[in-house]
Amino acid sequence: MSNLSAQRSSAEDLAKTFVQLSQNYAGNCADPYPIYAEKRASSPVYAGDLLRDMGVPSLAAGLTGTRPVYSLLKYADVQAALIDTKTFSLSPYREMFGPVQGETIQMLEGDPHQFWRRMLTNIFQKSVLDSWLERLFAPTILRSVKAIAPRGKAELLGDLMLGFPAEVVYQMIGLPADDKDMLHQFQEWALLMAMGGLADFRNPEQAVKATATAQKALDELTTHITKIVAERRRQGATGDDLLSAMINARVDGQALSDFDVIQFTRSLLPAAAETTTRSFANAMALLLERPDQLNRLREDRSLIMGAMNEALRYEATAGALPRVTTRDVEVRGVTIPEGTGVNLLVNAANRDEDAYPNAENFDITRRGKAGLGFGYGPHMCMGLQLAKMEMESALNAMFDHMPNLRLDPDADFRGVQGIHFRTPPSVPVIWDC
Numbered sequence: 001m002s003n004l005s006a007q008r009s010s011a012e013d014l015a016k017t018f019v020q021l022s023q024n025y026a027g028n029c030a031d032p033y034p035i036y037a038e039k040r041a042s043s044p045v046y047a048g049d050l051l052r053d054m055g056v057p058s059l060a061a062g063l064t065g066t067r068p069v070y071s072l073l074k075y076a077d078v079q080a081a082l083i084d085t086k087t088f089s090l091s092p093y094r095e096m097f098g099p100v101q102g103e104t105i106q107m108l109e110g111d112p113h114q115f116w117r118r119m120l121t122n123i124f125q126k127s128v129l130d131s132w133l134e135r136l137f138a139p140t141i142l143r144s145v146k147a148i149a150p151r152g153k154a155e156l157l158g159d160l161m162l163g164f165p166a167e168v169v170y171q172m173i174g175l176p177a178d179d180k181d182m183l184h185q186f187q188e189w190a191l192l193m194a195m196g197g198l199a200d201f202r203n204p205e206q207a208v209k210a211t212a213t214a215q216k217a218l219d220e221l222t223t224h225i226t227k228i229v230a231e232r233r234r235q236g237a238t239g240d241d242l243l244s245a246m247i248n249a250r251v252d253g254q255a256l257s258d259f260d261v262i263q264f265t266r267s268l269l270p271a272a273a274e275t276t277t278r279s280f281a282n283a284m285a286l287l288l289e290r291p292d293q294l295n296r297l298r299e300d301r302s303l304i305m306g307a308m309n310e311a312l313r314y315e316a317t318a319g320a321l322p323r324v325t326t327r328d329v330e331v332r333g334v335t336i337p338e339g340t341g342v343n344l345l346v347n348a349a350n351r352d353e354d355a356y357p358n359a360e361n362f363d364i365t366r367r368g369k370a371g372l373g374f375g376y377g378p379h380m381c382m383g384l385q386l387a388k389m390e391m392e393s394a395l396n397a398m399f400d401h402m403p404n405l406r407l408d409p410d411a412d413f414r415g416v417q418g419i420h421f422r423t424p425p426s427v428p429v430i431w432d433c
C-alpha cells in the first residue's frame with residue numbers, strides 16, 4: 001500500500017482540504033465586484049496586478065510572484081485576448097503546472113494542439129456523453145441524492161458536490177464501480193493535485209510541501225492508470241469507456257501512444273473535478289439565495305440549462321485566466337510590453353454592461369452571449385457540455401427527491417466568496433421529508 005493510501009483521509013478531511021484551497025485564494029475582500037465595476041470604468045486596461053491588490057497570488061505573476069502584471073476587465077478585451085493565443089500565451093500553465101502535471105493540452109499550441117482538439121472532439125461527441133450520462137452519471141447522482149434524502153438536511157458541498165465530479169471521471173475511465181476505496185483514493189488524488197499546482201509565493205515552505213504531495217499523488221495516479229491502460233489494450237479495448245475510445249481513436253490515421261492516453265487521463269482529474277464542484281456549488285448558492293427563481297426552475301425544468309449558463313456567467317469559478325504577452329501589444333491605447341503577465345479577469349468581463357444589460361442581475365431567463373467562464377477561442381474548455389450535463393442531472397435529482405429544498409436558516413451560510421477560486425465555503429440546506 002502506498003504512503004498516501006496508508007494515510008487515506010476521511011470525506012470530512014477532503015472537504016476541509018477543499019475549503020482550505022479556497023481560503024488560500026480568498027484575498028482581502030469577500031466581494032470583488034464593486035472593485036471590478038470601478039476599475040472597468042476608470043482603467044479597464046489596468047497597469048497592475050489587481051488580484052495581488054486584493055491579496056491573492058496571481059498565476060500571471062509567475063512562480064516567484066515578481067513578473068510585472070496588467071489586468072484586463074472588459075468583456076471584449078478579455079475575449080480578444082483569449083482568441084489571440086499567439087500574443088497572449090498560455091505559458092503560465094507550463095511554468096506553474098508543468099512540474100507537477102507534465103505537458104497537458106493547455107500547454108500546447110499550433111499543430112500539436114489542433115491534433116488534440118480534433119481527437120477530443122471526436123471522443124467527447126454528444127452521443128457518447130448522452131450514453132455515459134444515462135448509463136453512469138445520472139444513476140450515480142440519483143443514488144447519492146436518494147442516500148441523503150431521508151435526512152432532510154445536508155451540507156451540499158461536502159455531502160454531494162465534492163465527490164460527484166471526480167466519480168464521473170472515475171466512471172468515464174471505466175474503473176470498478178463497486179471499489180469504494182479506489183474511488184475515494186481517486187477523489188483524494190484530484191484534490192492533492194489541485195493543491196500542489198497552485199504555488200503560493202506568500203508561503204514558500206507550504207508551497208514546497210504541497211507541490212511534493214501533489215507530485216506523489218500524480219506518481220501514484222500514473223502508476224495506477226498505466227496498469228489499467230495496458231490491461232485495456234490487452235483485452236482489445238472494446239468497451240465504451242474513455243480509455244478504450246482513446247486507444248481506438250485516430251486523427252488523419254494517427255493514433256495516440258500509451259503515454260498520450262495516460263498523460264491526458266491524469267490531467268483530466270484536476271481539469272474536470274474541482275472546477276465542476278465549485279461551479280455547481282456557485283449555481284446552488286445563487287439559486288438558494290433567490291427562492292423565487294429556484295421555485296420557477298423546479299416548476300419548469302426546461303429552464304435548467306439556461307440557469308446553469310447564467311450561474312456560470314454570474315459567478316465563474318476560475319475568475320482569472322493567466323497569460324504572458326509574446327510582443328508589445330496595444331489594448332484601448334495602452335501598450336502592454338512583451339513579457340508581461342496578464343490577468344484576464346473573467347469575473348469582471350462577465351459583469352460588463354457593454355456585454356450584458358443589467359449585468360449585475362442574476363436572471364435564469366437571460367439569453368444571449370455565453371460568459372467567459374469556460375474560456376473562449378482555441379483553448380476553450382473541452383468539457384463544458386459534460387460539466388453542464390452533470391449539473392443539470394444533479395439538480396433534477398435534487399428537485400425530485402428533496403421537496404421544498406431551501407437554505408438551512410439555522411446554519412452559517414456565507415454565499416459565494418473569494419477572488420480567484422470563487423465558491424461558498426458551505427451550502428447548508430434543508431428540505432421536507
Ligand code: HEM
Nearest residue numbers: 105106271272275276279321373374375379381382383387
Ligand atoms: C464547470 C466546470 C468547468 C469549468 C469552469 C472549466 C473551465 C475551463 C477553462 C476556463 C478552460 C480554459 C482555460 C484557459 O483558457 O486559460 C478550460 C479548459 C479545458 N477544460 Fe475545462 N472546465 C470545466 C470542466 C471540465 C471538464 C468536465 C472537462 C473534461 C471532460 C474539462 C476539460 C478541459 C480541457 C481538456 C481543457 C483544455 C482545452 C485546451 O487547452 O484546448 N473541463 N476549462
